Amino acid sequence: MISMRAKKRFGQNFLHDRRMIDKIVSAIRPKTSDVVVEIGPGQGAMTQPLLTAGGVVHAIEIDDDLIYVLQQTIRDAGFILHHADALTFDFSQIASRFRLVGNLPYNISTPLLFHLMKYTARIVDITVMLQREVVDRIVAEPNSKIYGRLSVMLQYYCAVDRLFLIPPGVFDPVPKVESALLRLVPKTSRPLTGEEEILLEACVKLAFAQRRKTIKNNLKGLLQENDWLNLPIDPQSRAENLSVQNFISLTQYLTQNRMIQ
Numbered sequence: 001m002i003s004m005r006a007k008k009r010f011g012q013n014f015l016h017d018r019r020m021i022d023k024i025v026s027a028i029r030p031k032t033s034d035v036v037v038e039i040g041p042g043q044g045a046m047t048q049p050l051l052t053a054g055g056v057v058h059a060i061e062i063d064d065d066l067i068y069v070l071q072q073t074i075r076d077a078g079f080i081l082h083h084a085d086a087l088t089f090d091f092s093q094i095a096s097r098f099r100l101v102g103n104l105p106y107n108i109s110t111p112l113l114f115h116l117m118k119y120t121a122r123i124v125d126i127t128v129m130l131q132r133e134v135v136d137r138i139v140a141e142p143n144s145k146i147y148g149r150l151s152v153m154l155q156y157y158c159a160v161d162r163l164f165l166i167p168p169g170v171f172d173p174v175p176k177v178e179s180a181l182l183r184l185v186p187k188t189s190r191p192l193t194g195e196e197e198i199l200l201e202a203c204v205k206l207a208f209a210q211r212r213k214t215i216k217n218n219l220k221g222l223l224q225e226n227d228w229l230n231l232p233i234d235p236q237s238r239a240e241n242l243s244v245q246n247f248i249s250l251t252q253y254l255t256q257n258r259m260i261q
């Protein structure tokens with residue numbers, strides 16, 4: 001293997017622990033018929049075992065030096081390398097259905113997950129390593145301090161599951177934080193239309209803008225006093241007390257109300 005110096009700006013922490021790599025690949029359970037998309041293959045720690053499992057692997061890597069390393073070291077007919085920024089990558093060019101995996105660059109994980117949500121119709125599942133704290137926020141339930149915009153939006157689009165924790169020592173360089181493996185499975189049907197989903201996102205953003213304020217206060221630009229009488233939500237509660245279903249009801253109420261006017 002050609003050894004590379006990790007670049008901080010690309011969030012590089014390379015997996016080097018064989019047992020952990022095997023544990024992660026076993027959790028992914030790649031099949032020969034799979035089209036797998038790996039974000040940030042790095043030096044190929046996970047790419048090679050994924051290819052050995054027999055499927056096609058599309059790898060998206062931003063770093064020129066790593067592109068060179070991967071071209072030199074991985075020679076497999078099923079390996080397709082894309083020299084691109086995953087944040088702006090058009091995933092619809094890959095295949096009609098694919099599985100997504102990766103040890104994500106932690107500095108861009110939130111915008112990257114939001115970008116991926118545009119492609120849920122094509123994605124079978126997502127199995128990614130992230131900072132544990134971010135995974136805990138994603139799977140958080142209402143009524144907790146860590147439940148927020150990320151929890152509501154990702155749980156709206158997907159079934160979410162924290163699979164297991166990953167200690168810092170399995171990476172080189174060793175990160176300061178713990179990691180966890182997250183599984184997201186996009187829902188096959190969703191209650192809102194595309195237009196309503198844009199409204200849902202705006203609504204959730206506003207609701208959590210000032211976490212300590214009541215929901216009524218945060219949404220006062222959208223809803224009047226008497227609107228709350230028609231909603232199954234206590235106007236004195238805070239955004240963190242609302243379930244994903246509550247946010248869906250709010251969005252539906254807003255669109256229906258607009259139609260009446």
Ligand code: SAM
Binds near residue numbers: 013085
């Ligand atoms: N998968 C490798 C491993 O586990 O050893 C590397 C993981 S490292 C945490 C993150 C990888 O994502 C690096 O290879 C980095 O260069 C790449 N990366 C960072 N930003 C990226 C972006 N915007 N688009 C695509 N790849 C990116």
